[in-house]
Amino acid sequence: MTDQARGITRRPDDARPAQLGRRNHGAALSVLRDQLRATGDLPAVDDPPQQAGPGGSHEVDEVSGEVSDDVVDRAVRAFQQRRGLIVDGRVGPQTATALEAARWHLGDRLLQFTPGHLLRGDDVAQLQERLLTLGFSPGRVDSLFGPDTDHAVRAFQRGCGLPADGSVGPATLRAFEGLRRSVSGGAPHSLRERESIRRSGHSLAGRTIVIDPGHGGDDLGALAHGVVEAEVVLDLARRIEGRLSAHGVAVVLSRGQHTAGGDDEDRARFANDCGADLVLSLHCDLADHAEASGFATFFYGEDRFGIWSVIGERLADLIQREAVARTGLVDCRSHARSWTLLQHTRMPTVVIEAGYLSHPGDAARLRDQTFRDDIAEAVVVAIQRMYLGDEDMGGTGLLHLGELRKFMESLAG
Ligand SMILES: [Zn+2]
Structure with a gap:
């Protein structure tokens, strides 16, 4: 679809x-x-x-x-x-x-870090991709020449014996051309991302998770079949918040009942400022025809760079599987996207579209408290499974929090 x-x-x-x-x-x-x-x-x-x-x-x-x-x-x-x-x-x-x-291609202009006015363009993305390929850490490929990219450029320049001034002109570009790929097979930043999750351990306690209920303030989001998207997603956010808090997670909501969360750029900045480990953005879908229905998740990825968030994909898949298994909603799968929120958050971020308000059946489910609890539980179990790195836990679907807790205790003991 x-x-x-x-x-x-x-x-x-x-x-x-x-x-x-x-x-x-x-x-x-x-x-x-x-x-x-x-x-x-x-x-x-x-x-x-x-x-x-x-x-x-x-x-x-x-x-x-x-x-x-x-x-x-x-x-x-x-x-x-x-x-x-x-x-x-x-x-x-x-x-x-x-x-x-x-419209910008690498070499068209001098690139450097300008605080307060970050250069943006495909040339920056190409630069970031090259730095990543060579094993440097410019941060996520987001087309913005920020401090991390500046850092990586200087490290690269030092490595080549160039003046480490952070400005990418002809000499630095020639140095790129002269280097063979020192890393091959996949995106190194994905490996780093995976490694950082592995090192961070199995427990949820002590983590910070931003839950971003879509819309808010004057923006009610989608409206259909007597359901208001902004209200449903906030309620869902609170149910997830309660469960995560019980696991010792510091949960931060991007907005409340009467506050607006701002645009996607604002929400990404908010999550970055929180230093969140994960971001979950909650929405309901709306189609202009009544047949569309189901549950979908989205994570950061850009095919043209062959780069995506491995952890984002893993979490999106887990949420997708758990939610579909618990609710029987149509499985609209998880997908890579380069939406602003996904691109500008520095941590793995998953956007959830929890059913279609335009679909009478989905809308009826979304009005139901038990259904919202099922989704909230699915999300929390998925997060827990991701931190467990649970390839070995077998099966999918209906694993309940009680069983997970037992499993956690067995790991600790
Ligand atoms: Zn929405």
Whole structure:
């Protein structure tokens, strides 16, 4: 099922009517066309325009001589698809940011850490990827030239006998070209992430987990069948919070009943400031047709860099399995995405879409307290299983907290 079919319609990009469509000619559209040419999603200006096919649509606008809005729309969708963004043809804030970032290639400009105004672009992501491949630690590949990337660049420069000034110009780029890959087979940061979980031990006690109930304040999220997304996810958050607290976890909620959590950028910053070990973001889905139903989870990943959060994926899979086994909801699986919240959090983060409010059956379940308890228990057991590194615990599904506690005690004893 595509994202669209799954109806993830409540992302910030959709909240604003920023669609550049037929009624929006002019400067903005011309900038957009240039950006799409730079990303290769529209043909270059000197390429001969395609002629209208037999009975088909006109690719070229008869008045302006420019490619038509339909072509631009298709190009935007192709770009969004490749970037793991919601594919809706709209140029909202996330798509606009990604388009701006996409015009930079490594070597186009001097890169360095500028506090207060971080450089952002695909060139930074390429730099981070190279540093990772060579075994340095620029942090997550997030296209932002922050302090960690600065640190890694300086370490790299020292290693090559260059002045460790942190600025990536021709000399540093030449040094990259001259080095063979010292690490191969998978993403080193994934290995490091896995290792840090392994070292941190089995216990939940003493960990900090941020639970992020989606929406809040004036933003109610999805509304259907008498269920309000912002309310359901907050209630779910509190049920998870109670169970985790009983295990000695410091739980921090990103918002309360009357407070807004801000946009995804704010929420990511909040989790980073908390120094959280994990982030769980809770949502319900909404589709424009009533048939879509089920439970899905999302973790950070970018196919184009072959990089993803191994722990995020593991936790998303575990939550998915536990929740589906307990509730019998349709299994919409776990998926890699590069959404702002997933990308900008420094810790493993999982976004949960706990059923479709647009589906009468899912909505009825979400109104039910027992069902919410089942989901909360599924989430907590999944987190516990992840920290156990429990490949050897066998089976899936209905493992209850009592049994887990016994298992933990047997490990301790
Ligand atoms: Zn939502």
